[in-house]
Amino acid sequence: MFPTPRQLTALFFLSCITASAYLRADIVAGPMLGHIDMREATIWVQTDAPAIVRVAYAEQGQANALRWSDAVQTSNALNNTATLTLNAVEPGKKYNYRIELDGTLTEEQNTLKTPTNYVGRTPPPDLRIAVGGAHYVTEEGFEPPYQILGGGYGIFSSILSEKPELMIWTGNTAHLRDSDWASQSGTLKRFGKARSVSELQPLLARIPHYATWSNSDYGTVNAGKFYSYRQDVEDSFNAYWPKPVEVASLDGITTRFRRSDVDFFMLDTRSYRDDAPASDRLPQMLGKAQIEWLRQEIINSSATFKVIIAGAPILNPADNRNNLSYAEREHGELLQMLRNERIAGLFFISGGKYYGELTRLVQANSYNLFDLTLGPLTANSINNQDELNFFRMPGTSTFERHFALLDFTGPEEDRAISIRVMSMAGTELWQRTIKASQLQPAEAE
Numbered sequence: 001m002f003p004t005p006r007q008l009t010a011l012f013f014l015s016c017i018t019a020s021a022y023l024r025a026d027i028v029a030g031p032m033l034g035h036i037d038m039r040e041a042t043i044w045v046q047t048d049a050p051a052i053v054r055v056a057y058a059e060q061g062q063a064n065a066l067r068w069s070d071a072v073q074t075s076n077a078l079n080n081t082a083t084l085t086l087n088a089v090e091p092g093k094k095y096n097y098r099i100e101l102d103g104t105l106t107e108e109q110n111t112l113k114t115p116t117n118y119v120g121r122t123p124p125p126d127l128r129i130a131v132g133g134a135h136y137v138t139e140e141g142f143e144p145p146y147q148i149l150g151g152g153y154g155i156f157s158s159i160l161s162e163k164p165e166l167m168i169w170t171g172n173t174a175h176l177r178d179s180d181w182a183s184q185s186g187t188l189k190r191f192g193k194a195r196s197v198s199e200l201q202p203l204l205a206r207i208p209h210y211a212t213w214s215n216s217d218y219g220t221v222n223a224g225k226f227y228s229y230r231q232d233v234e235d236s237f238n239a240y241w242p243k244p245v246e247v248a249s250l251d252g253i254t255t256r257f258r259r260s261d262v263d264f265f266m267l268d269t270r271s272y273r274d275d276a277p278a279s280d281r282l283p284q285m286l287g288k289a290q291i292e293w294l295r296q297e298i299i300n301s302s303a304t305f306k307v308i309i310a311g312a313p314i315l316n317p318a319d320n321r322n323n324l325s326y327a328e329r330e331h332g333e334l335l336q337m338l339r340n341e342r343i344a345g346l347f348f349i350s351g352g353k354y355y356g357e358l359t360r361l362v363q364a365n366s367y368n369l370f371d372l373t374l375g376p377l378t379a380n381s382i383n384n385q386d387e388l389n390f391f392r393m394p395g396t397s398t399f400e401r402h403f404a405l406l407d408f409t410g411p412e413e414d415r416a417i418s419i420r421v422m423s424m425a426g427t428e429l430w431q432r433t434i435k436a437s438q439l440q441p442a443e444a445e
Contacts, residue, residue: 025051170351171214171311214311224273356398
């Protein structure tokens with residue numbers, strides 16, 4: 001017996017209701033803590049379908065004083081990502097937070113902590129940060145035959161167990177392939193795949209994350225300021241890695257933030273890059289405008305340590321297009337500027353490599369500079385036999401997946417950076433300590 005028209009209509013509406021239930025948005029990555037300051041915090045999240053997202057949060061012990069972020073509508077245009085701002089937080093407090101999707105609160109509750117307002121009140125608090133390099137997530141149907149280019153995702157649990165206050169990613173966070181970089185959709189999907197690893201989610205939710213990019217986040221090998229897909233990849237990167245602050249005077253993803261007595265300056269080694277110039281130009285990677293921004297910021301910094309982060313090694317002297325030294329004149333001018341300004345407390349962190357090392361640049365007329373280069377978190381490692389880094393400190397070459405822990409500790413008059421490089425399982429591979437007193441310019445004559 002065939003159904004009547006009325007029965008067909010009822011079946012149609014029932015199927016629509018059932019389908020809508022299955023299409024209800026859910027979280028596929030995150031929440032991730034972005035920059036947290038004394039009076040504002042950011043939270044990132046990605047849903048599997050367009051949704052209206054909010055964050056409910058309250059100070060611990062004050063559940064009745066619930067606050068809400070403004071609502072954000074996720075959309076397919078940016079892979080349903082959202083960055084939400086919490087503007088009712090105060091210094092030195094812990095807050096519980098939950099994500100709301102389309103009016104329904106999710107069950108998972110997480111916690112964030114705002115920095116203490118110590119300035120002029122107490123000595124600077126100790127600070128522990130985690131630092132990681134290249135992250136590669138394998139994807140069936142897109143990998144080269146008979147090769148596995150990523151793995152060991154349990155490293156994120158090892159990082160979380162060390163209880164850092166924040167994490168810095170030094171580039172190659174997504175690894176765009178030929179199937180990805182030539183379209184906005186492909187780029188967003190690849191960033192989404194990198195973000196979706198289940199072992200990563202607890203780490204994302206519990207500490208703030210900051211990132212810069214390197215060549216594999218950007219597109220084709222050695223692509224720079226003239227790259228045709230530059231805007232697409234920049235939009236994609238910003239959709240997944242919210243910046244602490246937008247630097248209005250610069251192109252690209254340059255940014256900065258402060259925690260305790262440490263200022264972090266995150267440089268962009270792609271947006272100004274021109275390493276195949278015409279005869280009337282010299283190679284560059286940072287550009288004059290970005291170097292001037294850095295100069296102005298560091299001479300006005302009151303922080304004990306000024307940490308400069310880049311997606312390419314800054315002090316490695318080897319002739320390699322992935323080192324800042326490839327742009328020889330710009331490299332020399334940058335180092336000369338730092339000497340001329342007599343800036344205390346400089347320390348460099350870099351990525352863009354598939355091995356780790358600590359570079360020490362010995363200077364006759366200033367203090368020694370150090371550059372901690374991070375190799376892969378989850379990508380495959382390689383050796384550094386092809387690169388003659390004469391400034392590499394003995395015993396610091398690292399040819400396995402790893403991360404670093406940096407502790408900024410000590411009394412106000414005797415601060416120090418303790419560097420520990422750790423294996424996937426959380427075993428210490430090597431360590432060094434650099435005191436703030438070692439990072440002081442000589443007395444002016």
